[in-house]
Amino acid sequence: MDYIFEGILMNMKKIVILILTLLLTLGGIQTARAAEFPDAFWDLRDNCNAALAAGDNLGVINYAKQIIDLLITQPECTEFNENIATNALRLGEAYEKLDEYPLAKEAFETYYMPYAEKMGWTDGVKSAKAKIVQYADRLEFYTASYGAEAYYGAKFEPKTGVLYGITSDSETRQELSGDSAVLLYHEFGDEYFDWAESVLKDAEKTGRAVEFALNVPREGGQLGEVLNSRDYIVRVVKMLGKYNIPVFLRFGAEMNTWGVRADPSEFIAAFRFVAQLARENADNIAMVWSPMYVSPWDVDTNDFYPGDEYVDWVGCSLYMQKYFNGRNDLADDEKYLEAFFGMGPGATPVKMLNELIGLYGGRKPIMISESGAGHYSRTTGEDLTGWAVSHMRELYSFVPMVYPQVKAIFYFDKVMPDEPSDYALTTNTALKNEFLTLTGQPWFIEGNADGVANQTFKKFYEGITLDKSIATFYAFTSFYGKDDVNVDYYIDDAFVSSSSRVPYECSVDLNKYSEGAHSIKIVSNGIEKSYSFIVDRAVKIKINGAVLDNLDTNPVIADGRTLVPLRAVFEKMGAKVDWNDETKTAAVSMDNVSASVTLGKSILNRNGEEITLDVPAKLVGGRTMVPVRAISEAINAQVNWNEAENTVEITK
Helix, strand or coil: CHHHHCCCHHHHHHHHHHHHHHHHHHHHHHHHHCCCCCHHHHHHHHHHHHHHHHCCHHHHHHHHHHHHHHHCCCCCCHHHHHHHHHHHHHHHHHHHHCCCHHHHHHHHHHHHHHHHHHHCCHHHHHHHHHHHHHHCCEEEEEEEECCCCCCCCCCCCCCCCEEEEEECCCHHHHHCCCCCEEEEEEECCCCCCHHHHHHHHHHHHHCCEEEEEEECCCHHHHHHHHHCCHHHHHHHHHHHHCCCCCEEEEECCCHHHCCCCCCHHHHHHHHHHHHHHHHHHCCCEEEEECCECCCCCCCCHHHHCCCCCCCCEEEEEEEECCCECCECCCCHHHCHHHHHHCCHHHCCHHHHCHHHHHHHCCCCCEEEEEEEECCEECCCCEECHHHHHHHHHHHHHHHHHHCCCEEEEEECCCCCCCCCEECCCCCCHHHHHHHHHHCCCCCECCCCCCCCCCCEEEECCCCEEEECCEEEEEEEEEECCECCCCEEEEECCEEEEEECCCCCCEEEEHHHCCCEEEEEEEEECCEEEEEEEEEECCCEEEECCEECCCCCCCCEEECCEEEEEHHHHHHHCCCEEEEECCCCEEEEEECCEEEEEEECCCEEEECCEEEECCCCEEEECCEEEEEHHHHHHHHCCEEEEECCCCEEEEEC
8 A cells, every 4th residue: 555655756856846845936036027026025035044044943934924914916927827836835844833723724824825726736736635625623513313315226235334343364253243234355357256256155144344456466457457357246246146145346446546557538448347247147236436545746647437336335445644654764854745635634535535535525425445554654664553543543433433435444464564554453462452442333334234334423503403312422632743632522501521532522411401401512622613502302112001111211213213122112011122232133022922123124023024124223322212113113003192191101
């Protein structure tokens, strides 16, 4: 993964040399254009140059600001635009050196970008755009939810939750109990299919999905061969089609960073060719188009997009690294590499995905096709375990929170000795244990690919209504260059809770608050966000006219349907309830009726008959929750919704 950046550095340095040359030539403007510049300009220019030479960043900020303010009031011309852009660059870089990144963002966004675009400084504009995204402080507020926040109906797309898995030959898989998918690699042209078949057979037994990564080893130089390999491609897709599991066929991954560059039109033709043959010869294949999360300086990723009709899912490779190409000695004029390529302080997964989500996240489910957190630098010999653990937390917590379009995450658990960074879980016990913990979070789909998550996220908004129950809150934070932050929660201006661990979870018993309007505030790194919210009556359950009270988990709403605690309701009605922890199945028996329901499944089995429910059973607060229809279907009870009393009425 790191090799893709090695050929870029020289090209990037040319930009810096060009900018420095421009700054030096500004000293000669006075003679050539003295009549055109305001008299005050010349002293300000000299003072700014002197401050720059002395490394006086505050001085640079002072004089660059004055130059900008002076020239933007003048009639527009090329010379003024050039000076405004140049001094805006000085201003932003001076703020960077003082670690004042939000102010640097403002300088690049307000002054540099508009004038650099007028000057046609394409490379400078690209760099500035990356910095604007990276340097923006973000503090966002979410609450636990149980419905679908984004769903496109794509092939094998889970309605809620995130599939997860790791590489098929990973030793860590032996310690996983609930992974719902597996990542399997195969090289185009390879005639050996035994390993692939063994992985596919195992996945079919367990109900897991398979991401089948069909790599093109000779990259752009092999696309012509692909277009002339109909028989081979048909063999591959028919092999995949033999198995009754979802297969995500990722063809030609990371095409935007290939060393042997691909012609975009030829890549598109090859992808479409594979996609068409897959659709003609197998029913269980979804096509995945998957670039690297960022392209080299002179490549536009979107040029390789085959079109919505050929792409079922959009994926990307996303690797978090503390050092650019393993280097911890970047000079000041190279620091922009970290922001542009999402490394070091820029290795924030949410922001690294910003461009991809913006382009495709409004119409396609997103897959993190392979990922990793570098826990060891082979270049510097540095142990980066702590850094890797914290960034893995961000990937597996923040990404599903902020981007509900992301429906699958795969980890690359493989040792690659030739790369500057080691991402493998098998070589770092702390990182592996963190992975096992993180993938057990309730927004991940457990055990099989056709399940659903027990929880999702909803972005908090002004005036949101929350039931009188246990509410769970989360925060997304991103402050460039600051990894250790704390989030404080306040309700009605009274301190409630504090958290310093991603995703900054806070649980509040809203039963303690009166019905009606309240306020909530979150504070982090000197920034605060406040919202009003409404506490409403909790949904009540009446069984044969009596209120079912003392519930440790109240009913919840999921996809417009009311879910109730299974054991509490059925046992109150005299039914026997048994729980199978291995299969995650609850069995109910009453009056010669036997019924069962499995977590994540929308099927109720009643005396051998399968009945489809509106929504699947979920785990909420450690309790199995089922839609109220399951009550009536299981034991022939009558279920009624009393709007006036906000009550589910069950009679038998």
